[in-house]
Each structure stands twice: as structure tokens, then as C-alpha cells.
Amino acid sequence: MGITERKEREKAEMRRRIVDAAIDMFVAEGYEKVSIRNIADKIEYSPATIYLYYKDKDELLYDVQAEAFQKLADHFRAHITSDDPLERLQQLVMSYLDFAREYEELYDLMFIIKAPMNSVENDAEWENGQDAFSQLRDNVSACVAKGLIRFTDPMIATLSVWAFAHGFLSLNLRCRIKIAELDEANIPIMMRNAVQHYLDTIKV
Amino acid sequence: MGITERKEREKAEMRRRIVDAAIDMFVAEGYEKVSIRNIADKIEYSPATIYLYYKDKDELLYDVQAEAFQKLADHFRAHITSDDPLERLQQLVMSYLDFAREYEELYDLMFIIKAPMNSVENDAEWENGQDAFSQLRDNVSACVAKGLIRFTDPMIATLSVWAFAHGFLSLNLRCRIKIAELDEANIPIMMRNAVQHYLDTIKV
DNA sequence: GGAATTAATAAACAGTGTTCATTATATTTG
DNA sequence: CAAATATAATGAACACTGTTTATTAATTCC
Structure with missing residues (x-):
């Protein structure tokens, strides 16, 4: 049959x-x-x-997000080539900026817009971002474990790195800060400098 | 007449x-x-x-934003009481978190939603946020000038502090990170810890 | 082949931002 | 004061939106 x-x-x-x-x-x-x-x-x-x-537009967006997060996870894997934990972290964060600039609208629907988080069941894990998030978390955690960055709690470290990058990206995407000059990878120079400076600052 | x-x-x-x-x-x-x-x-x-x-909903929102930014600027002034630059910075950042939690929807329309930034003339300055932003910039700049924080460029320092706080707030507001426990001021504990940790980290 | 199931649709509902011709209200002028 | 003019407010419409439902077309089952 x-x-x-x-x-x-x-x-x-x-x-x-x-x-x-x-x-x-x-x-x-x-x-x-x-x-x-x-x-x-x-x-x-x-x-x-x-x-x-x-069933509705939110449910469709959820599937689109899944696709987008897979793309991000692949993007990470393609750009994290080093063996050194600190260098890997740097590659990951810079490729995150890269991804956001290349797929602005995807970044938007992954991280900024309201939908479809309302419809995601409250207690259910938000599974879409798991793969990409794990890569960040594992890398950051490795740095914490080896005493390479000035954090004790790996979760706080992970979220901090993410929040810093996302803060810049989303303020820029929503035109709350306007950074004129772009570098060769189309990333605003000041943003790259600020992120670089942050990574330097958290190093022990 | x-x-x-x-x-x-x-x-x-x-x-x-x-x-x-x-x-x-x-x-x-x-x-x-x-x-x-x-x-x-x-x-x-x-x-x-x-x-x-x-003329349209965007123009109305622009006036609403002006009001909201005035509220934020007042909120800052009410909470920045210390004389010590570092402590002032801390008061400012924590009151920023405070404001975002108390007026979630205002924070949203001030910093996250797309409208009305499309209709704001490209080269025109975004004047609404000037007062509140100046307070942040002046405080951060004072810290940089006195060599109290690990920055050389006051602009990068200002945007970094802002981006860090905004990154956490917006990810939390959009349910991309879920922080369960709230402290007495209704601010997620982990967020407050992370921001506190950041402020500690940038100190010389 | 005829009945039952499934798939696809046209049409409608209730809502949105926005525009425009029309009506009501003030103000100015003769 | 009355008529003409300018201003203010509106009802109704337009072109959309996400979504539902009754109806039609196609397919599968017996």
C-alpha cells in the first residue's frame, strides 16, 4: 500500500x-x-x-526559521577552522556579523521580529536555534574551562558574547545607530572594531 | 488677531x-x-x-517616540545620583534595564520595531534620542577621559555599553533567551549579573 | 462504476492604513 | 446681519492583510 x-x-x-x-x-x-x-x-x-x-503564518515562519538556523550553523562550521579556542571564538563571532550582513532579512526573522515566538509553547524548548547556539556555547565554554576569558559562569559568558554582537547588529539594522563606513566584507568598520575590542577585553 | x-x-x-x-x-x-x-x-x-x-502612522509614532525618550532621559536623571563617574555609569546602565522592564512596549517602539526609521530622512539626525543618548555618552566619555575603563575611543565605548545592554534586553524581550528568575526590581537575575560582570570587566 | 475520501478553490469575513468627496462648522468679507 | 469663503470633520470607499468556510474537482476505495 x-x-x-x-x-x-x-x-x-x-x-x-x-x-x-x-x-x-x-x-x-x-x-x-x-x-x-x-x-x-x-x-x-x-x-x-x-x-x-x-495552520497560520506563524507556523510557516517557524519552518523558515528552522531553515535559516541551519544556514547559520553551516556558516559557523565553514568559518571555524582554527584549533585554538580563542581563535575559534573570534572566527565564530566574526562570521556571525558576516551572516547578519549577508542575510539581513533572515537575521531579522530569526532574532528580531516578534513572530512566531508567541505561538511557541511556553515550556517547550526553542529547538530551531539549538545547533548554532550549541556551537557558540561549546566554544565559549571551552574558553572558560581553559581559563582563557574572564568569566566563571559559561552560560553568562555565552549569553554575553551573543548579546554584545546582537546588540550592535540589531541597533544597526533598525537604524538606531548609523555606521557609514563598511569594510571589505560589508561590515561596518566601527562595529567590527567594537566587537574586536570586546573580545580583546574579555581575554585574561 | x-x-x-x-x-x-x-x-x-x-x-x-x-x-x-x-x-x-x-x-x-x-x-x-x-x-x-x-x-x-x-x-x-x-x-x-x-x-x-x-500624515501617517509613522509620523504619529515619531511623536510618541519623542515622548518616550523624554521619559527615559528623566528616568536617567532620577537615578544618576552619585559623583563618582564609574558609579554613575553603573547607575545609568542599571536604570536602563529598569526602564526597559517597566515600559516594555515603549522600549520596543523606541529601539526594536522598524517604524518609523524608514521615514526619518536619511541624512537628518535622529533627534529624539539625543538627550538620553548624551547622558550615556557623557558618562562613558568621562570614564574614558579619566582612564577608568579599558577603552580609548569614547564613541566605541559608548556604543559598546549600549549594545551590550540592548542585546540582552532585546533577546529577552523577543523570547530568544528565557531567563526565569526575577529579582526584586523585576529584572532577570542572570541579565543583571551579566551586565554587572560586563561593567566589572571593562574597569581598568 | 458508484460511493467515500481528499485536495483545491472562490468567496467571504473582519480587520488594517489611507484617501477623497461630501457635509458641517467657523471665519471673513460685502 | 447675510452671503461667501475657508476650515474641520466625517462616511464611505480603496486596496490591502490573515484567515475561514462552503463548494467544486480530483482521487481512492469498495
């Missing part, structure tokens, strides 16, 4: 089509400017069809 | 009514959940009337 399986496969394929179209359009125009109708147009189905595969 | 002046006064009063209603509703329900129609209902005018006083 291969019909059930074929149906499931087709259902999965349809979800793929929807998510792929959504990602493309979110990257190009930003989450808020893309409507369900736009996505439906792009995949050449009616808007109501999307609701047969996703 | 006092009529012209009275008219101007009435126009100003109407704008006040609109802004006041908007702030109340934004604080209570958040920017995105409050519509022009809701505001019009509250002040007992038709929605179209609001457009006689504000």
Missing part, C-alpha cells in the same frame, strides 16, 4: 515548495512585506491551499 | 490628545496591536481626522 507513503511524500513536497518560496521572498523583501497571497501567487496555488499545510 | 493663535493652540491640543491616547494604548497593548481606528475611537473622533494632524 504505497499510496499512503506517496501522499505523505507529496504533502512534504508541497510544504517544501511553500517554505522555499517563502524564504526566497522573505530574503528579497522582508517578512512583513510578504503576504500569504504573494506566496500563493508564486507557487501558483490559491491562498487557502497554504492553510491546508500550515 | 488672536484667532490664528487660538487655532494653532487647538491644533496642538488635538495632537496632544492623539499622542496621549496613542501612548496609553501602545503601553497597554503594544504598537502593532493598536490601530488608527482604535485611537480614533478612544478620542471619539473619526479615523480620518487623525490624518488631518498626522
Whole structure:
């Protein structure tokens, strides 16, 4: 009875089509400017069809986030090449800046916009970011364990590094600070300097 | 000819009514959940009337932001009591956390949401935050000038302190990190610890 | 082949920001 | 004071939004 399986496969394929179209359009125009109708147009189905595969826009965004976080985790893996823990941390943080600049709209929907965190069950872990977050946490923890950075609590260390980078990125993305000059990787020079300075400061 | 002046006064009063209603509703329900129609209902005018006083929702938000930033600047002044530059900096940063927790929705519309930064002219200075930002900058700069913190560039120092605090606050507000335990001032304990640790770390 | 199930849709609902022609109110002028 | 003019306020509409539902088309099962 291969019909059930074929149906499931087709259902999965349809979800793929929807998510792929959504990602493309979110990257190009930003989450808020893309409507369900736009996505439906792009995949050449009616808007109501999307609701047969996703209960609402938040649930669709959740899948898009999963994809985006996978992209970030891969981005990390591609850029963390060193053996030295401190250097690895530096590579990770700088590639985080890099990612945010290359995929501004993805960064936005991963870390800044409200949706879909409301619909994520309260006590449930937010699993999407796990892979990327683990890489940060493990790297930072290794530095703490080896006494390379001025932290005692690995969790506080991890969140601090993240918060510092995210603070700069999000203020910049939302135009609360305006940094004119970009370096060769399109990262605002002052931001790179500030992050570099932070990493230098936390070193023992 | 006092009529012209009275008219101007009435126009100003109407704008006040609109802004006041908007702030109340934004604080209570958040920017995105409050519509022009809701505001019009509250002040007992038709929605179209609001457009006689504000060209669009962004322009209204700009005035609301101005109010909110004044509140923040006052909040700073009320909490910065010490004479010691380092202690002043600490008071400022902690009262920043305090403000964000007390007025979550205001913090949101001041620092996180996209609007109305699109409509603010590109080269024009973003004047709303000037007063509050100056207080931070002056305090940080004083610390740099006196060699009390491990920075050489006052601007990088200022933005770093701000970014660190904002990073934590915004990740927390957007549920990307979940910090359960609150202290007596309703500030997540781990956040306060991390910020305190940061301030300790940048001390010479 | 006919009945039952599944998939897709058109149309509608309730909401949004915003505009515009129309009405009501003040003010200025003859 | 009355008529003409300028101002203020509005109801209704436009073009959207996310979402639901009754209806139609296609597929699977017996």
C-alpha cells in the first residue's frame, strides 16, 4: 500500500515548495512585506491551499526559521577552522556579523521580529536555534574551562558574547545607530572594531 | 488677531490628545496591536481626522517616540545620583534595564520595531534620542577621559555599553533567551549579573 | 462504476492604513 | 446681519492583510 507513503511524500513536497518560496521572498523583501497571497501567487496555488499545510503564518515562519538556523550553523562550521579556542571564538563571532550582513532579512526573522515566538509553547524548548547556539556555547565554554576569558559562569559568558554582537547588529539594522563606513566584507568598520575590542577585553 | 493663535493652540491640543491616547494604548497593548481606528475611537473622533494632524502612522509614532525618550532621559536623571563617574555609569546602565522592564512596549517602539526609521530622512539626525543618548555618552566619555575603563575611543565605548545592554534586553524581550528568575526590581537575575560582570570587566 | 475520501478553490469575513468627496462648522468679507 | 469663503470633520470607499468556510474537482476505495 504505497499510496499512503506517496501522499505523505507529496504533502512534504508541497510544504517544501511553500517554505522555499517563502524564504526566497522573505530574503528579497522582508517578512512583513510578504503576504500569504504573494506566496500563493508564486507557487501558483490559491491562498487557502497554504492553510491546508500550515495552520497560520506563524507556523510557516517557524519552518523558515528552522531553515535559516541551519544556514547559520553551516556558516559557523565553514568559518571555524582554527584549533585554538580563542581563535575559534573570534572566527565564530566574526562570521556571525558576516551572516547578519549577508542575510539581513533572515537575521531579522530569526532574532528580531516578534513572530512566531508567541505561538511557541511556553515550556517547550526553542529547538530551531539549538545547533548554532550549541556551537557558540561549546566554544565559549571551552574558553572558560581553559581559563582563557574572564568569566566563571559559561552560560553568562555565552549569553554575553551573543548579546554584545546582537546588540550592535540589531541597533544597526533598525537604524538606531548609523555606521557609514563598511569594510571589505560589508561590515561596518566601527562595529567590527567594537566587537574586536570586546573580545580583546574579555581575554585574561 | 488672536484667532490664528487660538487655532494653532487647538491644533496642538488635538495632537496632544492623539499622542496621549496613542501612548496609553501602545503601553497597554503594544504598537502593532493598536490601530488608527482604535485611537480614533478612544478620542471619539473619526479615523480620518487623525490624518488631518498626522500624515501617517509613522509620523504619529515619531511623536510618541519623542515622548518616550523624554521619559527615559528623566528616568536617567532620577537615578544618576552619585559623583563618582564609574558609579554613575553603573547607575545609568542599571536604570536602563529598569526602564526597559517597566515600559516594555515603549522600549520596543523606541529601539526594536522598524517604524518609523524608514521615514526619518536619511541624512537628518535622529533627534529624539539625543538627550538620553548624551547622558550615556557623557558618562562613558568621562570614564574614558579619566582612564577608568579599558577603552580609548569614547564613541566605541559608548556604543559598546549600549549594545551590550540592548542585546540582552532585546533577546529577552523577543523570547530568544528565557531567563526565569526575577529579582526584586523585576529584572532577570542572570541579565543583571551579566551586565554587572560586563561593567566589572571593562574597569581598568 | 458508484460511493467515500481528499485536495483545491472562490468567496467571504473582519480587520488594517489611507484617501477623497461630501457635509458641517467657523471665519471673513460685502 | 447675510452671503461667501475657508476650515474641520466625517462616511464611505480603496486596496490591502490573515484567515475561514462552503463548494467544486480530483482521487481512492469498495
